Amino acid sequence: MRPPVSPSRRTLAAELAAASPGGVVTLRGHVHRRRELARVTFLVVRDRSGLAQVVIRPDDGVPAVPPEETPVEVTGVATANAQAPGGVEITTPTITALSDAAATPPVELWRPKLDASLPVLLENAAVAWRHPVMRARWEIAAASLKGFRSYLDARAFTEVRSPKLVATATESGANVFGVDYFGRPAYLAQSPQFYKQQLVGVFERVYEVGPVFRAEPHDTVRHLAEYTSLDVELGFIEGHRDVLAVLRGALASMVDAVRSTASDAVELLGLTLPAIPAEVPVIHFAEALARVGAAPDEPDLAPEHERALGEWARDELGSDVLAVEGYPMRKRPFYTHPWTGAEPGGPWSNSFDLIFRGVELVTGGQRLHRHADYLTAIRARGEEPSEYRHYLSAFEHGMPPHGGFAIGLERWVSRLVGAANVREVTLFPRDLHRLTP
Amino acid sequence: MRPPVSPSRRTLAAELAAASPGGVVTLRGHVHRRRELARVTFLVVRDRSGLAQVVIRPDDGVPAVPPEETPVEVTGVATANAQAPGGVEITTPTITALSDAAATPPVELWRPKLDASLPVLLENAAVAWRHPVMRARWEIAAASLKGFRSYLDARAFTEVRSPKLVATATESGANVFGVDYFGRPAYLAQSPQFYKQQLVGVFERVYEVGPVFRAEPHDTVRHLAEYTSLDVELGFIEGHRDVLAVLRGALASMVDAVRSTASDAVELLGLTLPAIPAEVPVIHFAEALARVGAAPDEPDLAPEHERALGEWARDELGSDVLAVEGYPMRKRPFYTHPWTGAEPGGPWSNSFDLIFRGVELVTGGQRLHRHADYLTAIRARGEEPSEYRHYLSAFEHGMPPHGGFAIGLERWVSRLVGAANVREVTLFPRDLHRLTP
Structure with missing residues (x-):
């Protein structure tokens, strides 16, 4: 058995800038770009840390340079060159292909700009996500997850895992996927709602990051059949404003984590990170309707109302977030607590x-x-309470005042990076039409 | 609207030890135990941090003390008492119930020892998990997740989320749950295997913590129909020993996180944390068969073989872990890389x-x-490669040597806490017979 590779043997692209000039280094990565000129061939190698330039001259004795996307090992001399990424390139290389020559990718990955239609990107996800712009989008998502957890971990929230296979479709009844469960009917959970509430009785403060499933019959730019829900629930609160305070902290931590752990992605995408004020501005639902000129008996805000409120919050309050509180009971789930505020x-x-x-x-x-x-x-x-027997047992046996929230990861990232469609920030999206790749 | 509660208003049970004697404090939690003696009533309050004792004397003017499990707010004087948890109890309290009186729990939560059969615990999960011993088990799980992620985050692994709804049952074909996907057949993913491999081409190092689904027709103490898989995959490796080195690091970090963030749970459960050596001892499959006296043409290790090997590793090598390498190709999935070692x-x-x-x-x-x-x-x-079209496109377009592993969270925790059945450490287990609660 060969011994494991010592990590010191490999230099990452991002570490090249700090390599001793004249020193021999070994890179490993994919051929990102191969440019054969008359007297020199430029090779750009892409690894998990970024891009590095390799220069091949005729007398270097390199036989054929593998085509783009082929994984390679490149050993050569670290040489200063102000034009190369990081100011250092590799010269006099030996190049070893680590697999067979790669076929031409369906998307031109080496072009700085991503130039492919959404259907092409989705159909070729395995390869398309290699494009630095695509990859940067997901790095924003991964950093957001880190920030979400670190905030809650520091405040004694317990991570939980609730089942995705459930016996009844009771929470909403509609838009639920049926499963053949050993010959019996089962359903895919639309949210961890019932479970996270029960677990407040156990841990007081819980969170879960997991998939949720909606048999969403609409084909919109912001709905998916499967998405990642960031769920939080906490006990011993006074009201929903306590929940909102935790949400603010989680969002601010997500932005901080994006800033600190995905700074390259932020720069590549040219993002302006959102302003999350120390306190989220709050407007009452009735006031929100009035502000957007909607009828006072509207039961919900329409997308155009949300857009108008978002613009108002940004322009007038200097905030990228706005909470609308006091939604009418009839449009909220049955477990919603009625209004306890004094007015309106x-x-x-x-x-x-x-x-x-x-x-x-x-x-x-x-x-x-x-x-x-x-x-x-x-x-x-x-409905009959007996259908909710297990859920209700938590309340029968004592539950404190509690509340929580759920953030849709894909929606968060799509707004953060300015994607027109939530599918652009989902690794392998699922919708009415798409079940592959 | 009432303002959010200032966190300083509440004292946690675990903070009581540090409270100024004679100072007034407010606790919030569930009534864990109510013991009414002739001249005094003892109340034990349980919150997310632990237990606190409250003493009620006849002239304290407390009317009725709420029954066990009722959520309460208790305000009183912090008073030194060597017999109380943490050496401080609360005297001259006022007690406010934060909900209606709780019904008697189906499990005696206040008894230090958990005294209920597994079916009772499972059927009453929402309440049974409130028992400190049950809760401690899950705290071990949550701490393990932290340790898993922190190790990988520090080594530039990217967290990914793969779809759980898939179009084909190609990976194994058997034991798969069918889903009605908008009138078309779909399946629940048995693992993120295909996706994590494809994503190695994108991020080089990836991990995912998520549910996996197995329509497991066997009713055993170690199988579930839905469990949490900790998946890792990494590129640019030399062989499976590089993968094993990452696994070792992840396991050691999980143990460290349990030790540092769930120390109360470790103590309550009286656990001896496992020894994970700096290098995991490795035995070849052929040698393993010989060691346990199995026929040399056995294709796999039976559970009794695993037990014997575990005992051998513990007694002879001082290790709670043992890797068996070189399994026969015919018992491994089709994507397995053949042996590259010299012998045997x-x-x-x-x-x-x-x-x-x-x-x-x-x-x-x-x-x-x-x-x-x-x-x-x-x-x-x-089979036809065209059935694997999307998966194969990653390899067609260049993939480095890579590998990975998957840890079953529930199995890890059950061995760590010495549970006889994996269901004892699963919040809401799913199996052949159980789809609720």
């Missing part, structure tokens, strides 16, 4: 949506916590 | 299983990376 009167709830740059990103709020209130709410839907 | 000869593979305390915990190894090798391997199964 009306059929309001202790719930909120968070609008991020003009799009609804988060739904959250306080939940009911008294067993009797659940019985009433479920019966008011014309 | 035979139909071996560059793959390994990791045995942790006598149970197979991890499967890993090097994968094929040449497109032509995949075509051959797929045809050898009697």
Whole structure:
């Protein structure tokens, strides 16, 4: 058995700038670009850290240079060149292909600008994501996940894992995927809602990062059949404003993590990171309707209302986020806690949506916590509490006032990077038409 | 709207030890135990940090003390008492119930020892997990996840999210759950294998923590229909030993995180944390068979073989982990890379299983990376490469030598805490018979 490779043997592209001039280094990566001129061939090698330039001259004795995307090992001399990435290039190389010659990619990965239609990118995801611009988008997503967790971990939230296979479609009933579960009907969970609430009784503060499934019959730029939900739930709150404070902290931490751990991606994409104020501005639902000129009996905000509110928050309040609180009870799930604030009167709830740059990103709020209130709410839907037996046992056996929220990762990233379609920031999106790759 | 509660208003049970004697503090938690003696009532309050004792005397003017599990707010005087948890108890309290009186729990949560059968625990999961012993088990799991990620994050692995809804059941074909996907057949992913490999071409080093689904027709103590898989894949390796080195690092980091962030749980459960040596001892499959007295043509290790090998590793090598490398190709998946070591000869593979305390915990190894090798391997199964079109496009367009592994979270935790059944450490287990709660 050969011994494992010592990590010191390999130099990453990003480390080349710090290599001793004249020293011999070994890179490993894909051929990102091969440019054969009359008297010199330029090779750009791409590894996980970035790009490095290799210069091949006729008397270097390099036989054929492998085509683009072939994985290679390049050993040569680190040589200063102000034109090369990082100011250092590799000269007099020996080049070893680490696999067979790669076929020409369906997307021109070496072009700085991503020049392919969305269907082409989606159909060729395995290769298209290699483009630095595509990759940078996902690096924003991965950094966001880090920031989300680090904020909650530091505040004694416990990470939980709830089942995605469930026995009933009770939470909403519609848009649910059916599964053949050993011959019995089962469903894919539309959210960890019921489980995260039950687990507040155990851990008091919980979060989960996991897939959720919506048999979404609409073909829109912001809906997916499977997406990543960042779920939080916490107990012993006074009201939904406590939940909003945690949401603000999580979002600010996500932005911080993007700034600190994905700075190259931020630069490559030319992003302006969002301003998350120390306190998220809050507007009541009734006031929001009035501000956008909607009828006072509208049950929900339409996308154009969200856009207008987003612009108002940005221009007037200097904030990329705006919380709309007090949505009418009739448009919120049955477990929503009614309004406990003094004014304005009306059929309001202790719930909120968070609008991020003009799009609804988060739904959250306080939940009911008294067993009797659940019985009433479920019966008011014309349903039997016995169908919710397991869920209700948590409340029967004592649950504190609690609430939480859920952030859609893909929606967050798409607004952050300015993607027109949520599919552009999803590694392998699933929708009404697409189940592959 | 009431303002959010200032965090300084609340004292956690674990903070009580540091409270100024004679100072007024406010606790929030569930009534863990109510013990009414002739002249005094003892109340134990449980919050996310632990337990605190409250003493109620007749002249304190406390009307009725809420029953166990009711969430309460207790304000009183911090008073030294060597017998109380942390050496401080609360006296002269006022007690406010934060919900209706809780019904008697189906499991006696206040007893130090967990005294209920597994079916009772599973059926009443929402409440049973409140028992400190149950909760401690999950805290071990949550800490393990932290340690897993922190090790990989520090080594430039990118967290990815692969789809759980897939179009084909090609990876194994058997034991797969079918889904009605907008009227078309789809399946639940049995692993992120194909996706994590493709993403090595993008990020070089990736990991995913997510659910995997197995329509496991066997009713055993170590199989679940849905479990949490900790998946890793990395490129530019020399062989499977490089993969094993990353696995070792991840496991050691998981143990460290359990030690440092779940020390209370470790103590409560009386755990001896595993010894993960600086290098995992490795035995070849052929030698392993010989050591346990199995026939040399056995294609796999049986559970009793794994147990025997685990005992041998512990007693002779002082290690709780043992890697068995070189499994026969015919028992490994088609993407497995054949053996590249010098000896012993035979139909071996560059793959390994990791045995942790006598149970197979991890499967890993090097994968094929040449497109032509995949075509051959797929045809050898009697299948058409076109069925694997999207997966194969990654190899067609250049993939480096790579490999990876997958750890089953629940199996890891069950061995760590000494649980007889993997269901004891799963929040809401799914199996042949159980789809609720």
